[in-house]
Amino acid sequence: xxxxxxxxxxxxxxxxxxxxxxxxxxxxxxxxxxxxxxxxxxxxxxxxxxxxxxxxxxxxxxxxxxxxxxxxxxxxxxxxxxxxxxxxxxxxxxxxxxxxxxxxxxxxxxxxxxxxxxxxxxxxxxxxxxxxxxxxxxxxxxxxxxxxxxxxxxxxx
Amino acid sequence: xxxxxxxxxxxxxxxxxxxxxxxxxxxxxxxxxxxxxxxxxxxxxxxxxxxxxxxxxxxxxxxxxxxxxxxxxxxxxxxxxxxxxxxxxxxxxxxxxxxxxxxxxxxxxxxxxxxxxxxxxxxxxxxxxxxxxxxxxxxxxxxxxxxxxxxxxxxxx
DNA sequence: CAAGATTGAAGAGTCAATCTTG
DNA sequence: CAAGATTGACTCTTCAATCTTG
Numbered sequence: 001x002x003x004x005x006x007x008x009x010x011x012x013x014x015x016x017x018x019x020x021x022x023x024x025x026x027x028x029x030x031x032x033x034x035x036x037x038x039x040x041x042x043x044x045x046x047x048x049x050x051x052x053x054x055x056x057x058x059x060x061x062x063x064x065x066x067x068x069x070x071x072x073x074x075x076x077x078x079x080x081x082x083x084x085x086x087x088x089x090x091x092x093x094x095x096x097x098x099x100x101x102x103x104x105x106x107x108x109x110x111x112x113x114x115x116x117x118x119x120x121x122x123x124x125x126x127x128x129x130x131x132x133x134x135x136x137x138x139x140x141x142x143x144x145x146x147x148x149x150x151x152x153x154x155x156x157x
Numbered sequence: 158x159x160x161x162x163x164x165x166x167x168x169x170x171x172x173x174x175x176x177x178x179x180x181x182x183x184x185x186x187x188x189x190x191x192x193x194x195x196x197x198x199x200x201x202x203x204x205x206x207x208x209x210x211x212x213x214x215x216x217x218x219x220x221x222x223x224x225x226x227x228x229x230x231x232x233x234x235x236x237x238x239x240x241x242x243x244x245x246x247x248x249x250x251x252x253x254x255x256x257x258x259x260x261x262x263x264x265x266x267x268x269x270x271x272x273x274x275x276x277x278x279x280x281x282x283x284x285x286x287x288x289x290x291x292x293x294x295x296x297x298x299x300x301x302x303x304x305x306x307x308x309x310x311x312x313x314x
Numbered sequence: 315c316a317a318g319a320t321t322g323a324a325g326a327g328t329c330a331a332t333c334t335t336g
Numbered sequence: 337c338a339a340g341a342t343t344g345a346c347t348c349t350t351c352a353a354t355c356t357t358g
Contacts, residue, residue: 020298
């Protein structure tokens with residue numbers, strides 16, 4: 001925002017909360033990216049591998065899980081496929097769908113990165129909070145997820 | 158993250174909080190961008206104009222205020238200058254510095270966008286929270302901001 | 315026609331290199 | 337040499353257009 005020109009449309013408390021969210025976006029997220037970069041990944045690619053490490057997934061479901069557009073997913077999957085971290089095969093039941101699966105190399109990379117990533121998340125956020133604060137944070141932000149998760153405003157094109 | 162492969166390195170509560178933060182990044186921020194796009198701006202450019210609407214600023218200070226790298230600022234300022242939304246002049250006291258100032262057109266654009274932006278922020282976050290939740294959110298995230306704001310890990314190149 | 319998926323172009327962000335002034 | 341600032345190359349994201357299958 002920038003502290004609105006003509007007085008405050010957000011009160012002092014709201015302003016602090018908003019500043020915190022923007023700080024997370026402008027400082028916290030780049031910090032996560034810095035951990036991924038030496039491994040040749042961006043954060044969302046790690047998310048894809050982590051999701052696939054549980055079980056193979058339709059590309060559509062994968063995109064929905066990570067709140068990505070299909071085209072964004074497609075570009076990321078191209079890279080991951082070229083690096084041999086995932087494989088892709090047509091779905092047996094629906095010729096339109098594609099199933100993505102993680103490879104052994106992909107699984108190994110996730111295993112290598114995961115501890116660093118969790119440590120990042122702790123160092124960035126949770127090391128500084130009391131359990132009750134974590135709870136409050138989660139409950140407050142759950143609204144965002146619920147509200148936006150079921151919104152018509154998304155979609156690829 | 159993606160719910161780590163081998164069990165939970167984050168407990169249930171932390172997981173919910175983390176999910177909320179990522180949801181904000183993956184759903185909330187793009188929503189803000191969608192409001193800016195019809196005006197030919199990205200969110201951070203609006204932030205720059207909003208900051209400059211208070212008073213002229215050295216580019217360095219502007220970058221620090223918005224937690225941007227100098228090169229990122231430079232690229233954005235090129236665009237804003239070409240569109241006539243800001244002007245730039247050398248600093249009188251230090252030949253290395255540059256002072257940025259908003260133009261009348263820039264000020265008008267901020268005035269046009271600001272109400273929509275504030276409404277976005279309310280609709281996304283604060284309309285759904287009790288005052289005490291806003292307070293808790295702000296206090297929890299203030300730690301993040303403080304912690305990351307004074308970190309050695311940043312810098313342009 | 316709708317759903318799943320891919321592609322290419324344009325805009326934005328990051329990094330490294332560079333330039334100038336103190 | 338350090339600080340302020342700029343540039344170019346490369347990568348990532350978005351959007352619109354397209355293709356295929358149900």
